[in-house]
Amino acid sequence: MTGQAKISLSGVAKHFGPKVVLDGIDLDVAKGESVVVIGGSGTGKSVMLKCILGLLRADAGSIAVDGHEMIGISERERKAVLGKFGMLFQGAALFDSLPVWENVAFGLIRAQKMKRKAAREVAIEKLARVGLAADVADLDPAELSGGMKKRVGLARAIATEPEIIFFDEPTTGLDPIMADVINKLIVECVRDLGATTITITHDMSSVRKIADRVAMLHGGKIIWQGPRSEIDDSGSAHVDQFIHGRAEGPIRMEVGRS
DSSP, rough: OOSSSSSEEEEEEEEEEEEEEEEEEEEEOOOOOOOOOEOTOOOOOHHHHHHHHHOOSSEEEEEEEEEEOOOOOOHHHHHHHTTTEEEEEEOOOTTTOOHHHHHHHHHHTSSSOOHHHHHHHHHHHHHHTTTOOOOGGGGGGSSOOOOOHHHHHHHHHHHHHOSSSEEESTTTTOHHHHHHHHHHHHHHHHHHTTTTTEEEEEHHHHHHHOEEEEEEETTEEEEEEEEEGGGGOOOOOOHHHHHHOOOSSSSSOOOOOO
């Protein structure tokens, strides 16, 4: 990587009591780069994102955004930096009490203090960008299918035209066709914005569609990272087992016995 990283993690550690979740994460993400982090359930992928966002405080290490240290900054400073971020949550995480357009415009109204009429216009524009008609704007989230909820979540993630977007399991619970639709929309929207992205996923179809670079998290550390083109020839037994979904290998899953 040449120049300053958009996001830089160095020696990031996080534990919950005696359980070590992150044990010295090192990861740099360049401006405009799409990095996908893979790894088994419970390996700390979501914890890593929460530490970057400041929703959890890392116990050690450094997290820098545009060269500015995030660990230890004030709440006011953190909120200012968060204005650079958008996020598509697992399950879309829409507010049931708000119509679709207000879900999409949430950041515009609450954080940017945009007038509701203007925010609604932006929301309808972003809904169109993800393939949803204007009449969807006044529906309640409960009236949407799973795929529609994901698209509304994506529209919300891009509504403020953020510099950085996090995608948390963007295709979980979707059929293969709708998952491909979401992957394609992510690629197009990120390209249009020129955004820097980190995605966490188990879906190898997503990895192969949206990643510039792939990193694998295991045992609290990034144990391999490289271009998407090298993932099938990584030289890592852990990566090979994960991408092929093999039960046998160095990754041991806890299985309960009756």
